[in-house]
Amino acid sequence: MYNFSYQKVSSIADAVDAIQKAEDGKFVAGGQTMLPTMKHRLASPSDVIDLGGIDELKGISVDGDTVTIGAMTTHAEVAASSDVQGAIPALANLAGNIGDPAVRNRGTLGGSIANNDPAADYPAAVIGLGATVKTNKREISGDEFFTGMFETALEDDEVITAVLFPKADASAYMKFENPASRYAIVGVFVASSGGAVKVGVTGATACAHRGMRLEEALNGNFTADAVDGVEIPIEKMNSDIHASAEYRAHLVKVMTKRAVEACS
Amino acid sequence: MNVNGESISGEVEDRMLLVEFLREHLRLTGTHVGCDTSQCGACVVHVNGVSVKSCTTLAVQAEGGDVTTIEGLAINGELHPMQQAFKDNHGLQCGFCTPGMVMSAIDIVNRNGSDVDEATVRKELEGNICRCTGYHNIVKAVHAGAKNMGG
Structure with missing residues (x-):
């Protein structure tokens, strides 16, 4: 990997200051995607600013119907949290199936959504649960956060501080995973609250998105059979060595049905 | 950092990976590098008591931490x-x-x-x-x- 200047900061203000001073700086959270990307020389930031020393970015709390998870909370911590398991079991389950145990010990919620890999798991939950992404500057709705492949609404000096997940009456995440990486070839997060259904789809297109046609079919008829008649357009589906566009479109429906069944 | 119970200090480049520090600086070559995509797990060590992939962690990120490698498991010649x-x-x-x-x-x-x-x-x-x-x-x-x- 190309050399860079490493800096570990202990406050959000220091992080912002460091990145504003850097020529081409990048924040690193858990580094489980960023370091391999830098090793392959696909990224070569001049400065790497480590958010790992900022205590206020870590931790999980439940307040009423909202589960707040700090951006630097690891996947292992979310998976093992009795608070998350109790409030939104599907979210704990999702976190416990990202990558492998060693990756989960370092990878973080904030890092995952800021990177916005088209096959990442967390974006499906952020969209499916209608979560809110809190930063040092503002609050961004899950629907508006993911803007394209590896693109988000974040500004260069904006730091995710936490994600606020509303509890759902029922929710489930199902993914058809790549057996080597455990990334989602297609993953679908379904949540039902007060009769309204939301569907977050990852792996299928350039970035996670709401499955509007699926939601339409499931609102009022929250059964797996309701998915049968939905047409999933293949034009925007990813197509690569792992799966064709047609196969991904098929998987979107299959994973949605499985998730709906798991909700009941 | 503390490696296998011994206090270690060294100057490293910012970009040095933990596995490179263990293998090349400390000559603890039991920790292996089997891939460059963080998938194979040959480089797993414990940092502060939990497993991490030392090929996907910078040496400087483990500063001040407790690191255990395969060499640190046996006690007085008796295998773990x-x-x-x-x-x-x-x-x-x-x-x-x-x-x-x-x-x-x-x-x-x-x-x-x-x-x-x-x-x-x-x-x-x-x-x-x-x-x-x-x-x-x-x-x-x-x-x-x-x-x-x-x-």
């Missing part, structure tokens, strides 16, 4: 129960993946207890790739090691 179990159960052939397997196996037992079931062991070894054994004897070894660690 998990190492002994891999030996007894033929949980290795070429041995390249073994240090990472053993470190991950201990992490699995630490988190799931000594009566961890087979499905959990197989699932949690997903991040450690072995190209020789077909995993069967590794899983047997993890169970035997788990029992001995508990006892």
